[in-house]
Amino acid sequence: MHVCFFNRSYWPDLGATGQLLTELAEDLVHLHGWDVTVVTGYPLRSDAQVPASEWRHGVQIIRAAGSTLDPRSFAGRATNYVTYFASAVLKGQRVRRPDVVVALTDPPIIGLAALAAAARARAPFVFLCEDIFPEVAVVVEDFQSGAVNDALASVNRFLVRKADRIIALGETMKRRLVEGKGADPSKVMVIHNWADCSAVTPGPRDNAFARQHGLVDRFVVLHAGNIGLSQNLEIMLHAAEQLRDREDIVFVLVGDGAKKKDLQELASLRDLRNVLFLPYQPREAMNESYATADVSLISLRRGLSGVVVPSKTYSVLASGRPCIAAVDPDCEAAQIVRQAGCGFVVGPGDASALRARVVDLAANPDRANEMGGRARDAAMQFDRPRQVGAYEAVLREVAARC
Numbered sequence: 001m002h003v004c005f006f007n008r009s010y011w012p013d014l015g016a017t018g019q020l021l022t023e024l025a026e027d028l029v030h031l032h033g034w035d036v037t038v039v040t041g042y043p044l045r046s047d048a049q050v051p052a053s054e055w056r057h058g059v060q061i062i063r064a065a066g067s068t069l070d071p072r073s074f075a076g077r078a079t080n081y082v083t084y085f086a087s088a089v090l091k092g093q094r095v096r097r098p099d100v101v102v103a104l105t106d107p108p109i110i111g112l113a114a115l116a117a118a119a120r121a122r123a124p125f126v127f128l129c130e131d132i133f134p135e136v137a138v139v140v141e142d143f144q145s146g147a148v149n150d151a152l153a154s155v156n157r158f159l160v161r162k163a164d165r166i167i168a169l170g171e172t173m174k175r176r177l178v179e180g181k182g183a184d185p186s187k188v189m190v191i192h193n194w195a196d197c198s199a200v201t202p203g204p205r206d207n208a209f210a211r212q213h214g215l216v217d218r219f220v221v222l223h224a225g226n227i228g229l230s231q232n233l234e235i236m237l238h239a240a241e242q243l244r245d246r247e248d249i250v251f252v253l254v255g256d257g258a259k260k261k262d263l264q265e266l267a268s269l270r271d272l273r274n275v276l277f278l279p280y281q282p283r284e285a286m287n288e289s290y291a292t293a294d295v296s297l298i299s300l301r302r303g304l305s306g307v308v309v310p311s312k313t314y315s316v317l318a319s320g321r322p323c324i325a326a327v328d329p330d331c332e333a334a335q336i337v338r339q340a341g342c343g344f345v346v347g348p349g350d351a352s353a354l355r356a357r358v359v360d361l362a363a364n365p366d367r368a369n370e371m372g373g374r375a376r377d378a379a380m381q382f383d384r385p386r387q388v389g390a391y392e393a394v395l396r397e398v399a400a401r402c
Contacts, residue, residue: 081107170332172306202320203291222293238351290319322371
């Protein structure tokens with residue numbers, strides 16, 4: 001069985017979607033015996049030098065030569081998307097015949113290139129919705145174009161209509177696809193993203209990462225991951241301002257992204273000495289950074305439930321720490337936290353509620369430990385081999401039926 005994926009982000013990119021696709025592709029090869037091809041872009045990291053085509057861990061990687069402008073601006077991101085798309089269309093026509101073609105949503109128009117490749121090969125087309133457009137574009141502050149949004153809406157509905165199978169990342173996303181995009185409910189299957197529970201495990205608070213940054217004796221509220229436009233991480237700074245008199249509590253943001261500079265400037269302007277920004281940590285250091293947390297934050301801007309699913313949710317669970325989800329009540333992360341009893345749900349941007357929950361956990365370590373244990377139990381439902389197995393079953397079924 002041969003599957004061909006289309007997505008701009010793949011190894012060695014550091015974004016969550018690219019890392020998840022890398023794990024999925026490699027596991028399909030090594031655990032399930034598939035042949036896998038990925039039509040991807042060149043990494044946006046300037047220090048990453050890669051060839052136009054290579055094999056890595058059994059996966060054939062074909063890179064379409066799009067631009068690599070700074071993605072933090074709308075113009076740069078849009079140019080990267082369009083140039084990658086044009087090149088991917090040509091690359092996709094030269095891929096050896098696949099049994100099934102899968103498109104992700106980076107960029108949102110890449111499904112058209114995948115659909116063309118599927119038509120040429122007379123193979124089924126699977127649409128994997130990592131994000132729903134244009135809804136995700138409307139709420140990010142640097143993406144405001146009615147014409148572009150209308151075009152993205154038309155493309156999204158077209159791909160949903162043409163897909164032989166649609167994969168949603170949660171029940172709320174499935175509902176949005178059915179009610180908002182006209183998806184056939186019988187075609188939509190929910191497969192959550194995952195954590196590698198063998199790589200991310202509960203660890204001691206007193207570790208090398210915590211000692212390096214002076215965090216061993218402080219109560220740590222952690223955000224680890226992308227500091228982007230959809231996360232609404234201003235809530236951490238506003239809560240930190242309300243707790244500036246609590247020297248034992250510190251808010252730590254680990255990672256990089258389009259909003260990091262703005263947040264750093266805001267923290268400096270307000271003299272928030274209880275906020276610490278740290279750079280992206282390599283995967284081998286991820287376990288210690290998560291273990292340093294007393295509580296981890298999952299946040300999303302209002303209106304994004306089911307449009308974007310915070311993939312970091314699953315690693316937070318695997319780390320065995322309680323979590324606070326500052327998200328809409330119907331967000332996938334909120335549903336998991338409530339069902340598992342592994343933390344709290346507060347409203348998006350509600351810094352006072354976040355402050356209250358942090359103070360509560362800091363004063364009740366036994367309760368926090370119990371929640372952390374339930375988080376780890378919940379993570380096992382979304383362990384990497386289990387979720388990859390669900391993908392394998394869907395792809396095999398679609399390929400056989402079509």
